[in-house]
Amino acid sequence: MSASTPADETNPAVPAVKGTQANPFVLGSRASKLALIQANLVMNALRHAHPSLAFTIATVSVEGDRNKSQALYLLGGKSLWTKELEVALLDGEVDIIVHSLKDVPTTLPEGCVLGAVVAREDPRDSLVVKEGLGYKTLQDLPEGSVVGTSSVRRVAQLRRSFPHLLFQDVRGNLDTRMSKLDAPSGPYTALILAHAGLARMGWAHRISSDLSAPEFLHAVGQGALGIEVREGDKRMEQLLKGVGEETTEWCTAAERAMLRVLEGGCSVPVGAATSLQNISSNESEAIVQAKLTLQGSVTSLDGSVHVQKTVERTVRSAQEAKSVGEECARLLVEAGAGSILEEIGQDRQGRAEKVTEEMKGAEGVPQ
Secondary structure, three states: OOOOOOEEOOEEEEEOOOOEOOEOEEEEEOOOHHHHHHHHHHHHHHHHHOOOOOEEEEEOOOHHHHOOOOOHHHHOOHHHHOHHHHHHHHOOOOOEEEEEHHHOOOOOOOOEEEEEEEOOOOOOEEEEEOOOOOOOOHHHOOOOOEEEOOOHHHHHHHHHHOOOOEEEOOOOOHHHHHHHHHOOOOOOOEEEEEHHHHHHOOOHHHEEEEEOOOOOOEOOOOOOEEEEEEOOOHHHHHHHHHOOOHHHHHHHHHHHHHHHHHOOOOOOOEEEEEEEEEEEEOOOOOEEEEEEEEEEEEEOOOOOOEEEEEEEEEEOOHHHHHHHHHHHHHHHHHOOHHHHHHHHHHHHHHHHHHHHHHHHHHHOOOO
16 A cells, blocks of 8 residues: 555645545455455444545554464454554554454554444344254254364353353454355254344345353444544544444443453453443433443363353443453452463363474474
8 A cells, every 4th residue: 555645636746635536544454254244334423424525445464364374363363454554543644444343452562542332233243054954053963063163262161051062263354254155065953143243244134043141141342343543643534423333332341341351352362241221321422321231251171160250330431331341350269260261272272282393393494
Protein backbone atom coordinates (compact mmCIF):
# COMPACT_ATOMS: atom_id res chain seq x y z
CA MET A 1 0.00 0.00 0.00
CA SER A 2 1.10 3.55 -0.65
CA ALA A 3 1.14 6.14 2.10
CA SER A 4 1.18 9.07 -0.34
CA THR A 5 -1.67 11.58 -0.34
CA PRO A 6 -3.51 11.99 -3.68
CA ALA A 7 -3.27 15.45 -5.21
CA ASP A 8 -6.16 17.72 -6.04
CA GLU A 9 -6.90 17.12 -9.73
CA THR A 10 -7.41 20.88 -10.31
CA ASN A 11 -4.05 21.69 -8.76
CA PRO A 12 -1.64 18.72 -8.54
CA ALA A 13 0.58 20.60 -6.08
CA VAL A 14 -2.22 20.78 -3.49
CA PRO A 15 -3.12 17.57 -1.57
CA ALA A 16 -6.76 16.54 -1.95
CA VAL A 17 -8.97 17.20 1.07
CA LYS A 18 -9.25 14.14 3.33
CA GLY A 19 -12.61 12.42 3.09
CA THR A 20 -13.23 13.32 -0.56
CA GLN A 21 -13.47 10.81 -3.40
CA ALA A 22 -9.94 11.80 -4.43
CA ASN A 23 -8.60 11.14 -0.91
CA PRO A 24 -11.02 8.92 1.03
CA PHE A 25 -10.63 7.72 4.59
CA VAL A 26 -9.04 4.25 4.42
CA LEU A 27 -10.21 1.30 6.53
CA GLY A 28 -7.55 -1.38 6.99
CA SER A 29 -8.65 -5.02 7.00
CA ARG A 30 -7.39 -8.56 6.64
CA ALA A 31 -8.07 -10.00 3.19
CA SER A 32 -10.30 -12.93 4.13
CA LYS A 33 -13.91 -12.98 2.96
CA LEU A 34 -15.22 -12.68 6.53
CA ALA A 35 -12.82 -9.83 7.37
CA LEU A 36 -13.98 -7.90 4.30
CA ILE A 37 -17.64 -8.47 5.18
CA GLN A 38 -16.91 -7.04 8.63
CA ALA A 39 -14.95 -4.10 7.22
CA ASN A 40 -17.85 -3.33 4.89
CA LEU A 41 -20.26 -3.37 7.85
CA VAL A 42 -18.19 -0.66 9.50
CA MET A 43 -17.72 1.29 6.27
CA ASN A 44 -21.46 1.29 5.64
CA ALA A 45 -22.08 2.52 9.19
CA LEU A 46 -19.58 5.35 8.63
CA ARG A 47 -21.19 6.26 5.31
CA HIS A 48 -24.60 6.32 6.95
CA ALA A 49 -23.34 8.54 9.78
CA HIS A 50 -21.35 10.80 7.43
CA PRO A 51 -22.97 10.74 3.95
CA SER A 52 -20.85 13.64 2.67
CA LEU A 53 -17.55 11.81 3.28
CA ALA A 54 -15.82 9.10 1.25
CA PHE A 55 -14.45 5.85 2.65
CA THR A 56 -12.63 2.88 1.13
CA ILE A 57 -11.03 -0.40 2.26
CA ALA A 58 -7.43 -1.55 1.88
CA THR A 59 -6.32 -5.11 2.73
CA VAL A 60 -3.16 -6.07 4.58
CA SER A 61 -1.58 -9.54 4.76
CA VAL A 62 -1.06 -10.71 8.38
CA GLU A 63 1.02 -13.53 9.84
CA GLY A 64 -1.99 -15.42 11.20
CA ASP A 65 -3.39 -15.77 7.66
CA ARG A 66 -0.04 -16.67 6.07
CA ASN A 67 0.86 -19.44 8.53
CA LYS A 68 -1.94 -21.99 8.25
CA SER A 69 0.02 -25.12 9.12
CA GLN A 70 0.96 -24.68 12.78
CA ALA A 71 -1.61 -24.81 15.56
CA LEU A 72 -2.55 -21.37 16.94
CA TYR A 73 -1.67 -22.68 20.39
CA LEU A 74 1.99 -22.84 19.33
CA LEU A 75 2.11 -19.72 17.19
CA GLY A 76 1.71 -17.31 20.08
CA GLY A 77 -0.46 -14.34 20.95
CA LYS A 78 -3.07 -12.24 19.22
CA SER A 79 -0.59 -9.95 17.43
CA LEU A 80 -0.60 -12.65 14.72
CA TRP A 81 -3.80 -11.01 13.45
CA THR A 82 -3.05 -7.35 14.14
CA LYS A 83 0.66 -6.41 13.93
CA GLU A 84 0.93 -5.67 10.20
CA LEU A 85 -2.34 -3.74 10.26
CA GLU A 86 -1.09 -1.62 13.16
CA VAL A 87 2.14 -0.87 11.30
CA ALA A 88 0.04 0.39 8.37
CA LEU A 89 -2.04 2.49 10.78
CA LEU A 90 0.96 4.11 12.46
CA ASP A 91 2.63 4.72 9.07
CA GLY A 92 -0.48 6.57 7.89
CA GLU A 93 -1.30 4.07 5.14
CA VAL A 94 -4.74 3.47 6.68
CA ASP A 95 -6.84 5.70 8.92
CA ILE A 96 -8.58 3.04 11.02
CA ILE A 97 -8.43 -0.74 11.38
CA VAL A 98 -11.42 -3.07 11.62
CA HIS A 99 -10.77 -6.16 13.77
CA SER A 100 -12.68 -9.08 15.18
CA LEU A 101 -12.34 -7.85 18.76
CA LYS A 102 -11.50 -11.33 20.02
CA ASP A 103 -8.27 -11.13 17.97
CA VAL A 104 -7.14 -7.81 19.47
CA PRO A 105 -4.52 -7.88 22.27
CA THR A 106 -5.71 -6.32 25.52
CA THR A 107 -2.63 -4.06 25.48
CA LEU A 108 -2.25 -2.14 22.22
CA PRO A 109 1.02 -0.82 20.76
CA GLU A 110 2.09 2.68 21.71
CA GLY A 111 0.22 5.17 19.55
CA CYS A 112 -2.84 2.94 19.00
CA VAL A 113 -6.19 2.98 20.83
CA LEU A 114 -9.62 1.44 20.45
CA GLY A 115 -11.81 4.14 18.98
CA ALA A 116 -15.12 2.27 19.07
CA VAL A 117 -16.75 -1.15 19.33
CA VAL A 118 -19.77 -1.70 17.09
CA ALA A 119 -22.93 -3.61 18.04
CA ARG A 120 -22.22 -7.23 18.83
CA GLU A 121 -23.48 -10.23 16.91
CA ASP A 122 -24.40 -13.36 18.95
CA PRO A 123 -21.13 -14.10 20.82
CA ARG A 124 -21.72 -17.81 21.43
CA ASP A 125 -19.90 -20.76 19.87
CA SER A 126 -21.91 -23.03 17.58
CA LEU A 127 -21.87 -26.69 16.58
CA VAL A 128 -21.82 -27.26 12.80
CA VAL A 129 -22.29 -30.87 11.70
CA LYS A 130 -21.01 -32.37 8.44
CA GLU A 131 -23.56 -32.05 5.66
CA GLY A 132 -25.78 -35.12 5.44
CA LEU A 133 -25.42 -36.17 9.08
CA GLY A 134 -28.46 -35.76 11.30
CA TYR A 135 -26.81 -34.91 14.61
CA LYS A 136 -28.11 -31.77 16.30
CA THR A 137 -26.17 -31.48 19.57
CA LEU A 138 -22.84 -32.53 21.03
CA GLN A 139 -24.74 -35.07 23.10
CA ASP A 140 -25.87 -36.74 19.85
CA LEU A 141 -22.35 -37.37 18.55
CA PRO A 142 -21.23 -41.01 18.86
CA GLU A 143 -18.09 -41.98 20.73
CA GLY A 144 -14.92 -41.31 18.76
CA SER A 145 -16.45 -38.55 16.63
CA VAL A 146 -13.83 -36.00 15.52
CA VAL A 147 -14.68 -32.39 16.33
CA GLY A 148 -12.54 -29.76 14.64
CA THR A 149 -11.51 -26.45 16.21
CA SER A 150 -8.39 -24.28 16.38
CA SER A 151 -9.26 -23.00 19.86
CA VAL A 152 -7.73 -24.54 22.99
CA ARG A 153 -10.45 -22.80 25.02
CA ARG A 154 -13.17 -24.70 23.19
CA VAL A 155 -11.33 -28.01 23.45
CA ALA A 156 -10.61 -27.54 27.16
CA GLN A 157 -14.24 -26.74 27.99
CA LEU A 158 -15.65 -29.53 25.81
CA ARG A 159 -13.34 -32.20 27.22
CA ARG A 160 -14.92 -31.61 30.62
CA SER A 161 -18.34 -32.74 29.44
CA PHE A 162 -17.54 -34.89 26.40
CA PRO A 163 -14.45 -37.00 27.13
CA HIS A 164 -15.64 -39.59 24.58
CA LEU A 165 -15.14 -37.18 21.66
CA LEU A 166 -11.89 -36.57 19.78
CA PHE A 167 -10.67 -33.05 19.02
CA GLN A 168 -8.50 -32.13 16.05
CA ASP A 169 -6.99 -28.82 14.98
CA VAL A 170 -8.50 -27.21 11.87
CA ARG A 171 -6.96 -24.07 10.33
CA GLY A 172 -7.85 -21.78 7.46
CA ASN A 173 -10.42 -19.11 6.74
CA LEU A 174 -14.04 -19.88 7.60
CA ASP A 175 -14.97 -20.99 4.09
CA THR A 176 -11.88 -23.25 4.00
CA ARG A 177 -12.82 -24.88 7.29
CA MET A 178 -16.38 -25.47 6.11
CA SER A 179 -15.02 -27.15 2.97
CA LYS A 180 -12.81 -29.37 5.10
CA LEU A 181 -15.82 -30.33 7.23
CA ASP A 182 -18.03 -31.30 4.30
CA ALA A 183 -15.34 -33.16 2.32
CA PRO A 184 -16.67 -36.75 2.00
CA SER A 185 -13.31 -38.23 2.96
CA GLY A 186 -12.57 -35.61 5.62
CA PRO A 187 -12.05 -36.70 9.23
CA TYR A 188 -14.46 -34.26 10.86
CA THR A 189 -17.93 -35.11 12.12
CA ALA A 190 -18.47 -31.53 13.23
CA LEU A 191 -16.77 -28.19 13.85
CA ILE A 192 -17.11 -25.66 16.65
CA LEU A 193 -17.21 -22.16 15.16
CA ALA A 194 -18.22 -18.66 16.23
CA HIS A 195 -21.91 -18.02 15.65
CA ALA A 196 -21.11 -14.44 14.61
CA GLY A 197 -18.83 -15.43 11.75
CA LEU A 198 -21.32 -17.97 10.43
CA ALA A 199 -24.14 -15.41 10.54
CA ARG A 200 -22.10 -12.73 8.78
CA MET A 201 -21.08 -15.19 6.05
CA GLY A 202 -24.72 -16.15 5.48
CA TRP A 203 -24.29 -19.64 6.94
CA ALA A 204 -26.50 -19.40 10.02
CA HIS A 205 -28.65 -22.16 8.51
CA ARG A 206 -25.74 -24.59 9.02
CA ILE A 207 -25.76 -24.13 12.80
CA SER A 208 -26.95 -27.33 14.47
CA SER A 209 -27.00 -25.85 17.98
CA ASP A 210 -25.43 -23.06 20.04
CA LEU A 211 -23.25 -23.57 23.11
CA SER A 212 -24.48 -21.32 25.91
CA ALA A 213 -23.42 -20.14 29.36
CA PRO A 214 -22.99 -21.20 32.06
CA GLU A 215 -21.85 -24.57 30.64
CA PHE A 216 -19.83 -23.05 27.76
CA LEU A 217 -18.30 -19.58 27.82
CA HIS A 218 -17.23 -17.86 24.60
CA ALA A 219 -13.95 -16.05 23.87
CA VAL A 220 -13.36 -12.56 25.22
CA GLY A 221 -14.71 -10.03 22.72
CA GLN A 222 -16.23 -12.69 20.47
CA GLY A 223 -18.92 -11.42 18.11
CA ALA A 224 -17.84 -7.78 18.43
CA LEU A 225 -15.94 -5.62 15.91
CA GLY A 226 -13.26 -3.33 17.32
CA ILE A 227 -12.12 -0.20 15.48
CA GLU A 228 -8.52 0.80 16.17
CA VAL A 229 -7.26 4.33 15.50
CA ARG A 230 -4.13 6.39 16.03
CA GLU A 231 -3.95 7.92 19.49
CA GLY A 232 -4.71 11.63 19.30
CA ASP A 233 -6.50 11.44 15.94
CA LYS A 234 -9.36 13.67 17.03
CA ARG A 235 -11.09 13.71 13.66
CA MET A 236 -11.39 9.92 13.50
CA GLU A 237 -12.55 9.81 17.11
CA GLN A 238 -15.32 12.26 16.22
CA LEU A 239 -16.30 10.30 13.10
CA LEU A 240 -16.61 7.11 15.14
CA LYS A 241 -18.96 8.57 17.75
CA GLY A 242 -22.00 7.56 15.73
CA VAL A 243 -20.69 4.06 15.04
CA GLY A 244 -19.91 2.54 18.43
CA GLU A 245 -22.58 0.84 20.57
CA GLU A 246 -22.44 1.43 24.32
CA THR A 247 -23.88 -1.87 25.52
CA THR A 248 -21.27 -3.78 23.55
CA GLU A 249 -18.49 -1.40 24.61
CA TRP A 250 -19.28 -1.79 28.33
CA CYS A 251 -19.59 -5.58 28.13
CA THR A 252 -16.40 -6.07 26.13
CA ALA A 253 -14.53 -3.59 28.34
CA ALA A 254 -15.26 -5.88 31.31
CA GLU A 255 -14.22 -9.01 29.40
CA ARG A 256 -10.98 -7.49 28.11
CA ALA A 257 -10.07 -6.15 31.55
CA MET A 258 -10.46 -9.66 32.97
CA LEU A 259 -8.26 -11.11 30.25
CA ARG A 260 -5.64 -8.39 30.68
CA VAL A 261 -5.25 -9.23 34.38
CA LEU A 262 -5.05 -12.94 33.57
CA GLU A 263 -2.53 -12.11 30.80
CA GLY A 264 -4.11 -14.63 28.46
CA GLY A 265 -3.88 -14.62 24.67
CA CYS A 266 -6.18 -16.09 22.03
CA SER A 267 -4.59 -19.50 22.64
CA VAL A 268 -5.34 -19.59 26.36
CA PRO A 269 -8.56 -21.27 27.62
CA VAL A 270 -10.18 -18.18 29.16
CA GLY A 271 -13.95 -17.97 28.67
CA ALA A 272 -16.39 -15.13 29.23
CA ALA A 273 -20.07 -14.24 29.07
CA THR A 274 -21.56 -10.85 29.91
CA SER A 275 -24.97 -9.24 30.11
CA LEU A 276 -26.16 -5.69 30.74
CA GLN A 277 -29.60 -5.31 32.33
CA ASN A 278 -31.74 -2.68 34.07
CA ILE A 279 -30.29 -0.06 31.75
CA SER A 280 -31.01 3.60 32.54
CA SER A 281 -30.35 6.20 29.83
CA ASN A 282 -30.39 9.99 29.66
CA GLU A 283 -32.22 12.21 27.17
CA SER A 284 -29.48 11.60 24.59
CA GLU A 285 -30.00 7.83 24.99
CA ALA A 286 -26.53 7.45 26.50
CA ILE A 287 -26.32 4.80 29.23
CA VAL A 288 -25.95 6.31 32.69
CA GLN A 289 -26.36 3.15 34.77
CA ALA A 290 -26.85 -0.60 34.30
CA LYS A 291 -26.42 -3.93 36.06
CA LEU A 292 -23.43 -5.75 34.56
CA THR A 293 -23.01 -9.50 35.04
CA LEU A 294 -19.72 -11.12 34.00
CA GLN A 295 -18.99 -14.84 34.05
CA GLY A 296 -15.35 -15.80 33.60
CA SER A 297 -13.59 -19.16 33.43
CA VAL A 298 -10.17 -20.76 33.05
CA THR A 299 -9.83 -24.45 32.15
CA SER A 300 -6.82 -26.75 32.04
CA LEU A 301 -5.92 -28.12 28.62
CA ASP A 302 -7.17 -31.62 29.43
CA GLY A 303 -10.40 -30.26 30.95
CA SER A 304 -9.72 -31.83 34.33
CA VAL A 305 -9.47 -28.53 36.24
CA HIS A 306 -12.01 -25.77 35.70
CA VAL A 307 -12.43 -22.51 37.61
CA GLN A 308 -15.47 -20.30 37.00
CA LYS A 309 -16.61 -17.15 38.79
CA THR A 310 -19.41 -14.61 38.37
CA VAL A 311 -19.37 -10.93 39.34
CA GLU A 312 -22.50 -8.77 39.27
CA ARG A 313 -22.44 -5.04 39.90
CA THR A 314 -24.19 -1.79 39.03
CA VAL A 315 -21.89 0.29 36.83
CA ARG A 316 -22.07 3.85 35.52
CA SER A 317 -19.33 3.93 32.90
CA ALA A 318 -17.11 1.75 30.73
CA GLN A 319 -14.32 2.40 33.25
CA GLU A 320 -16.45 0.93 36.05
CA ALA A 321 -17.20 -2.01 33.77
CA LYS A 322 -13.46 -2.64 33.54
CA SER A 323 -13.28 -2.87 37.33
CA VAL A 324 -15.83 -5.71 37.19
CA GLY A 325 -13.52 -7.61 34.85
CA GLU A 326 -10.52 -6.99 37.07
CA GLU A 327 -12.41 -8.25 40.13
CA CYS A 328 -13.51 -11.39 38.28
CA ALA A 329 -9.91 -12.07 37.26
CA ARG A 330 -8.72 -11.73 40.86
CA LEU A 331 -11.39 -14.18 42.03
CA LEU A 332 -10.35 -16.64 39.33
CA VAL A 333 -6.68 -16.40 40.30
CA GLU A 334 -7.53 -16.90 43.98
CA ALA A 335 -9.50 -20.01 43.01
CA GLY A 336 -6.58 -21.57 41.13
CA ALA A 337 -6.63 -20.04 37.65
CA GLY A 338 -3.09 -18.68 38.03
CA SER A 339 -1.66 -22.17 38.44
CA ILE A 340 -3.58 -23.41 35.39
CA LEU A 341 -2.25 -20.58 33.19
CA GLU A 342 1.31 -21.05 34.44
CA GLU A 343 1.17 -24.74 33.58
CA ILE A 344 -0.23 -23.94 30.13
CA GLY A 345 2.61 -21.48 29.48
CA GLN A 346 5.20 -24.11 30.34
CA ASP A 347 3.43 -26.67 28.14
CA ARG A 348 3.35 -24.29 25.15
CA GLN A 349 7.03 -23.42 25.50
CA GLY A 350 7.99 -27.09 25.64
CA ARG A 351 5.91 -27.98 22.58
CA ALA A 352 7.17 -24.99 20.60
CA GLU A 353 10.78 -25.94 21.32
CA LYS A 354 10.07 -29.49 20.18
CA VAL A 355 8.52 -28.27 16.92
CA THR A 356 11.50 -25.97 16.32
CA GLU A 357 13.95 -28.84 16.80
CA GLU A 358 11.95 -31.08 14.47
CA MET A 359 11.95 -28.36 11.79
CA LYS A 360 15.70 -27.89 12.12
CA GLY A 361 16.22 -31.61 11.73
CA ALA A 362 14.01 -31.73 8.64
CA GLU A 363 16.00 -28.87 7.06
CA GLY A 364 19.32 -30.52 7.80
CA VAL A 365 20.45 -27.77 10.15
CA PRO A 366 23.14 -28.94 12.62
CA GLN A 367 21.76 -29.39 16.12
